[in-house]
Structure formats: structure tokens, C-alpha cells
Amino acid sequence: MRKSLTLLAAAATLSTGAFAADYAIDPTHTFASFEIGHFGASVNRGRFDKKEGKISFDKAAKTGSVDVSFDVASxxxxxxxxxxxxxxAEILSAEKFPKARFVSTKFQFxxxxxxxxxxxxxxxxxxxxxxxKANQFACYESPMLKREVCGGDFxxxxxxxxxxxxxxVDWGFPKNVRLVVQVEGVKQ
Incomplete structure (x- = not known):
């Protein structure tokens, strides 16, 4: 009986198309950028150029996972x-802590x-x-890659x-830093 229920659940999942797909991060469309005020006169900006990670996304079940790291020295x-x-060592201590990492716990829709x-x-x-927070998010069929690509600006x-x-901080630099993350993943 248990085996029959398991098979029925698997068949129902396959028939609705509800399963997670893996997406490879596209390094040409994935960056983490930051902005921090500079004495109230301007804004310092930068980004991390080297990254790696994995994304899993299930549109039907409205779930997913992200595990992405950025090389601090980049x-x-x-x-x-x-x-x-x-x-x-005064700021990001890249030698001691070479990676910044984001691991998701929940996708909101x-x-x-x-x-x-x-x-x-x-x-x-x-x-x-x-x-x-997603400023925009979409999935599309890439005309160049001939594969589905999902991504957004967060x-x-x-x-x-x-x-x-x-x-x-003692000199008046703000504590708050705005992070902007653009990411696109190619369905595997």
C-alpha cells in the first residue's frame, strides 16, 4: 500500500511538472554590488567580480534554493x-575571510x-x-543559449x-550599506 501511494505521488508530481530544476549561474550576468555614503558628499560603489554557486528553482511548487559565494579579493x-x-584587515579582511556567501532559506512569491x-x-x-527584495524577476527562453534562463535584480x-x-564609523561613515545583486541562471 505504501509503495502504491509513493508511486501515485510521484506520478502526480510528474504530471503537474512540479519538480525543481538546477540552474548554473551565468557569470556574465551575475554580480553583487555595494553602495555606501562617503562623508555625505558622494557614494562609494563597487562590486565583486568572481563568483560561484548553484540555484535550484521550482516554479510550480514556488520553492527554490540559492547558494552563492563571492571572492572578496575580487x-x-x-x-x-x-x-x-x-x-x-581594516575592512573586509580578504586574506582571512576570502569568501562572502549567501544561502537562501525561503523564496517569497x-x-x-x-x-x-x-x-x-x-x-x-x-x-x-x-x-x-526582487526589483524584477523573470524566466525566458534565451535566443542565444536555446535554454531557459531565470534571473532578477535584488x-x-x-x-x-x-x-x-x-x-x-567613528568618523561618520554610515553603518548601512546597500547591496544590489543581479543574478541569472541557465537551466541545466
């Missing part, structure tokens, strides 16, 4: 001396579209919960001091 502000300072992804961000060995604001990034 920080790129367009100013090499600033990049080195960000990599230093608005209708059929992902509206946010809850998860945990690890930076400098400290892990904090974050919610990445953002959140973190308190950097919760991760131990305290540099410049």
Missing part, C-alpha cells in the same frame, strides 16, 4: 588603491514571480539573516557593523 571599485584598502529571497549572509566569518540594506566592518 572587489572592484575602479580604483586599485581603494580595492586594496577594502581587501585589507507574488503571484508567479519571485518577490524576495530570505537567507543568511556570511561576511568576515559572521552570519546574519537578510532578505533580498536589493537589501545591511548594517555592516553586525558583521564586524566598523572602519570609519
Amino acid at each position: 572587489v572592484n571599485t575602479g580604483t586599485p588603491n581603494f580595492d586594496k584598502h577594502l581587501q585589507s 507574488s503571484g508567479d514571480k519571485v518577490s524576495a529571497v530570505d537567507g543568511n549572509l556570511t561576511l568576515l566569518g559572521k552570519t546574519q539573516p537578510v532578505t533580498l 536589493e537589501t540594506t545591511i548594517d555592516r557593523t553586525a558583521f564586524g566592518v566598523n572602519y570609519g
